[in-house]
Amino acid sequence: MRRSFYERPALFFGVVFFGFIALSFVVAVGPAIEIQAKHKPLPGSQPMTPQELRGFDVYIAEGCPYCHTQQVRPLKMDAVWGRPSVASDYARLEPLHWWMETPGVLGSERTGPDLTNIGKRQPSEIWQLIHLYDPRAVVSWSIMPSFHSLFEVTSSPAADATVVPVPPDFAPSHGKVVAKQRALDLVAYLLSRKQAPLPEGVGGEAAAAPAAPAAEAGGGGAQDEGAMLYSANCASCHQAGGTGLTSTFPPLKDDPVVNDDDPTEHISTVLHGAHGRTINGVQYPVAMPAFKDMLSDAQIVAIVNHERSSWGNSGKPVTEEMVAKVRKEGAPQ
Amino acid sequence: MRRPLTVAKAPIDEVIDADHQLTRLVFAFITASAVWLVFGTLVGLYLSLKFRWPEIDHVPWLTFGRLRPIHTNTVFWGFASNGMIGLAYYVVARTSRQRLHSYKLGWISLALIQISVVAGDICLAAGINNGAQEYREYIWPVMALFAGALVLTCYNFYWTISNRTTKEIYISNWYIMGALLWTISLATIAYLPFYQYGFAETAIQGYYMHQGVGMWFTPMVLGLTYYFLPKLLNKPIYSYSLGVLAFWTQMVFYTMIGAHHFLYSPLPWWLQTVAILFSIGMLVTVVAGTANFLLTMKGSGHAVRNTYAVPFLLVGVVYYFVGSAQGSFEALRSLNMIWHFNNYTIGHSHITMYGFVTFLIWGGVYGLLPRLSGREARQLFIGMHFWLAFIGVLIYGVSLSIGGTLQGLSWLAGKPFEDSVTLMAPYWLWRAIGGTLMFGSHLLFAYNVWCMLPSKSRDEAVETYTEVPSAS
Numbered sequence: 001m002r003r004s005f006y007e008r009p010a011l012f013f014g015v016v017f018f019g020f021i022a023l024s025f026v027v028a029v030g031p032a033i034e035i036q037a038k039h040k041p042l043p044g045s046q047p048m049t050p051q052e053l054r055g056f057d058v059y060i061a062e063g064c065p066y067c068h069t070q071q072v073r074p075l076k077m078d079a080v081w082g083r084p085s086v087a088s089d090y091a092r093l094e095p096l097h098w099w100m101e102t103p104g105v106l107g108s109e110r111t112g113p114d115l116t117n118i119g120k121r122q123p124s125e126i127w128q129l130i131h132l133y134d135p136r137a138v139v140s141w142s143i144m145p146s147f148h149s150l151f152e153v154t155s156s157p158a159a160d161a162t163v164v165p166v167p168p169d170f171a172p173s174h175g176k177v178v179a180k181q182r183a184l185d186l187v188a189y190l191l192s193r194k195q196a197p198l199p200e201g202v203g204g205e206a207a208a209a210p211a212a213p214a215a216e217a218g219g220g221g222a223q224d225e226g227a228m229l230y231s232a233n234c235a236s237c238h239q240a241g242g243t244g245l246t247s248t249f250p251p252l253k254d255d256p257v258v259n260d261d262d263p264t265e266h267i268s269t270v271l272h273g274a275h276g277r278t279i280n281g282v283q284y285p286v287a288m289p290a291f292k293d294m295l296s297d298a299q300i301v302a303i304v305n306h307e308r309s310s311w312g313n314s315g316k317p318v319t320e321e322m323v324a325k326v327r328k329e330g331a332p333q
Numbered sequence: 334m335r336r337p338l339t340v341a342k343a344p345i346d347e348v349i350d351a352d353h354q355l356t357r358l359v360f361a362f363i364t365a366s367a368v369w370l371v372f373g374t375l376v377g378l379y380l381s382l383k384f385r386w387p388e389i390d391h392v393p394w395l396t397f398g399r400l401r402p403i404h405t406n407t408v409f410w411g412f413a414s415n416g417m418i419g420l421a422y423y424v425v426a427r428t429s430r431q432r433l434h435s436y437k438l439g440w441i442s443l444a445l446i447q448i449s450v451v452a453g454d455i456c457l458a459a460g461i462n463n464g465a466q467e468y469r470e471y472i473w474p475v476m477a478l479f480a481g482a483l484v485l486t487c488y489n490f491y492w493t494i495s496n497r498t499t500k501e502i503y504i505s506n507w508y509i510m511g512a513l514l515w516t517i518s519l520a521t522i523a524y525l526p527f528y529q530y531g532f533a534e535t536a537i538q539g540y541y542m543h544q545g546v547g548m549w550f551t552p553m554v555l556g557l558t559y560y561f562l563p564k565l566l567n568k569p570i571y572s573y574s575l576g577v578l579a580f581w582t583q584m585v586f587y588t589m590i591g592a593h594h595f596l597y598s599p600l601p602w603w604l605q606t607v608a609i610l611f612s613i614g615m616l617v618t619v620v621a622g623t624a625n626f627l628l629t630m631k632g633s634g635h636a637v638r639n640t641y642a643v644p645f646l647l648v649g650v651v652y653y654f655v656g657s658a659q660g661s662f663e664a665l666r667s668l669n670m671i672w673h674f675n676n677y678t679i680g681h682s683h684i685t686m687y688g689f690v691t692f693l694i695w696g697g698v699y700g701l702l703p704r705l706s707g708r709e710a711r712q713l714f715i716g717m718h719f720w721l722a723f724i725g726v727l728i729y730g731v732s733l734s735i736g737g738t739l740q741g742l743s744w745l746a747g748k749p750f751e752d753s754v755t756l757m758a759p760y761w762l763w764r765a766i767g768g769t770l771m772f773g774s775h776l777l778f779a780y781n782v783w784c785m786l787p788s789k790s791r792d793e794a795v796e797t798y799t800e801v802p803s804a805s
Binding site: 006007009010012013016017019020021023024026027028029031032033034035036039060061062063064065066067069071073074075076077080084085086087088089090091092093094095096099100101102103104105106107108109110111112113135136141142143144145146147148149224225227228231232235240 | 383384387388391392393396397398399401402460461462463464465466467469472473474491494495500501502507510511514515518519522524526528529530531532533534535536537538539540541542548584585588589591592594595597598599600601604607608670673674675676678679744745747748749750751753754755
């Protein structure tokens with residue numbers, strides 16, 4: 001008697017097995033082979049230095065991608081993190097050890113901010129170190145773990161040690177906080193996270209994809225945009241309330257430059273950054289990054305006006321023409 | 334006597350005349366499963382507290398980034414896999430009316446799984462992982478042990494089925510064998526490195542993280558339910574044809590949809606669109622499967638009231654529908670934009686892995702173990718297990734679904750990122766409350782499994798059983 005298909009285990013399970021493998025080639029292995037062959041690193045991108053690679057290893061070992069994406073979607077709501085990611089942005093990734101596969105950095109959860117451009121957005125090594133030692137020292141609402149194990153507390157740091165100026169409320173009661181090599185490596189990796197410019201005509205599949213209709217929604221008025229941009233670019237140092245952090249990051253509340261009728265220095269500081277300034281008798285050793293390549297004139301207007309009208313400040317509002325003029329003049333000597 | 338929380342259930346009316354060796358093997362798997370459940374969800378509960386109290390400890394191997402994969406991998410490969418495989422050993426042999434092909438291979442599989450979970454968790458605690466890729470965090474030398482256990486189990490099952498004394502291969506075995514064959518292929522494809530450099534890794538990751546759930550846990554528990562549900566209700570499955578439809582669409586549709594985990598990523602746009610279309614297509618599979626189970630249950634309300642295994646199966650089937658339908662909607666671009674990257678997906682993964690997969694495993698365990706050993710757990714504790722787990726996962730799923738939606742809307746409205754963190758505080762607290770209830774139920778489950786363990790000799794066990802007075 002002839003047995004039916006469902007009564008013949010070798011045939012039936014053979015179809016189940018090879019059918020799945022065939023489909024897997026269509027939707028996974030095939031596309032993977034094509035992507036690997038097709039997408040080369042962007043010309044403007046750099047391979048990681050040995051130190052950055054060691055830092056990347058820490059980033060993966062500590063499971064940072066579980067809370068931080070490195071994936072900017074072609075959606076308006078993601079624009080705050082940078083330009084839409086393209087496949088070539090990840091082309092340099094490869095396994096770090098014999099027992100490891102190519103690490104996944106795109107992530108599936110954004111419990112913390114996207115880090116695609118963290119090296120641009122927050123390029124201060126000292127800030128990064130304070131933040132790793134105790135995130136709440138610089139970001140009051142943070143729920144990130146404190147990575148104390150990347151630091152040691154010692155009463156007599158070596159001459160070449162990187163001493164981290166942890167704000168007093170968060171510092172250990174005795175001794176100084178010194179960054180271990182793993183912390184310095186991790187920060188080097190983070191600071192290297194900057195999107196390379198896209199060459200002309202390279203948009204990638206994602207950028208070429210039709211924008212979803214709802215992507216146009218949201219945004220709100222200029223006031224909101226200023227608050228949002230301030231929150232994304234400035235608040236980690238100057239704090240949401242404009243109070244800064246004692247002796248580390250200057251306050252903007254009641255700051256003479258922010259309240260000055262002549263906005264030139266205010267605009268110039270945002271455009272070109274600052275280093276080693278003394279404000280109201282306090283010297284601030286940590287450098288402020290330049291935002292000229294990251295923010296448009298309109299975005300700088302929104303931020304500057306937000307700062308000039310918040311926390312009791314009463315500086316006169318600025319316009320795009322003023323920003324364009326200061327930008328044209330270049331960095332102060 | 335009326336009992337609080339639980340109605341009096343009928344006592345187990347039969348002790349199955351299964352062979353001794355199989356009974357021991359099944360109990361070993363289920364015991365391991367219960368131990369891993371307690372450990373894995375203790376880790377999960379601790380993680381949930383860290384959202385509220387991030388400074389709770391400063392121990393390197395207890396940081397969130399190391400514990401999270403320990404939680405997920407332990408409940409995947411430790412709890413659920415042991416539980417499903419243990420039940421499957423019984424179902425395959427029983428429905429084939431044949432002795433298991435090799436008990437020795439069964440015990441080796443059991444050992445390999447436990448070694449891989451222990452070794453994998455230790456590596457993760459030490460910061461040694463496979464590149465922080467979700468659910469394939471165990472490094473390949475560890476995962477190879479696990480895959481080895483699956484190969485041995487698959488071989489064992491194949492020959493048991495091949496030598497069956499029944500005419501047809503019962504549908505449970507389609508799903509169980511399918512799950513094993515698919516997961517062996519999947520693990521191999523996902524762990525071969527040659528085509529995963531650069532962004533190509535993401536093409537495999539989307540495929541893997543999806544199939545890891547959908548081609549392993551889903552078909553396994555569905556296969557088990559195709560056995561336990563009719564068995565416990567003492568009637569045939571409503572429709573064999575619906576089962577056939579659900580099986581083949583599961584294999585074809587589900588395999589195609591991994592890319593929906595990376596919508597709006599730089600993955601080829603056609604691949605994302607294919608994933609979305611088949612995600613909607615999955616509704617066919619899910620409706621067919623759910624309808625088949627519910628129609629089988631129809632008219633058997635007495636079984637829900639009078640047994641303690643069937644309510645678990647009912648909850649599992651309902652969550653199968655809810656969680657899968659939710660997954661299909663999450664794959665729509667317009668909704669994915671709001672629900673991706675935030676706690677909505679964490680709610681979804683617990684609705685599916687817990688509400689669906691875990692409840693069905695429990696249904697099988699409570700349905701089978703007393704009949705194998707002749708020893709019942711205390712009905713009050715089984716009832717408490719059910720209600721704590723049921724209410725717990727409800728709180729968990731609802732709180733994170735609401736919170737996650739608000740996070741997505743906050744991003745869509747261009748609010749500062751800070752808002753999406755601070756607004757979650759109450760929802761994370763509710764999640765921890767739900768999680769506490771769930772964990773409490775797991776302690777009861779472990780105790781119940783202990784109570785159901787066979788006594789030293791089978792004769793003794795049957796004797797013990799007959800001394801149990803029937804509840805009224």
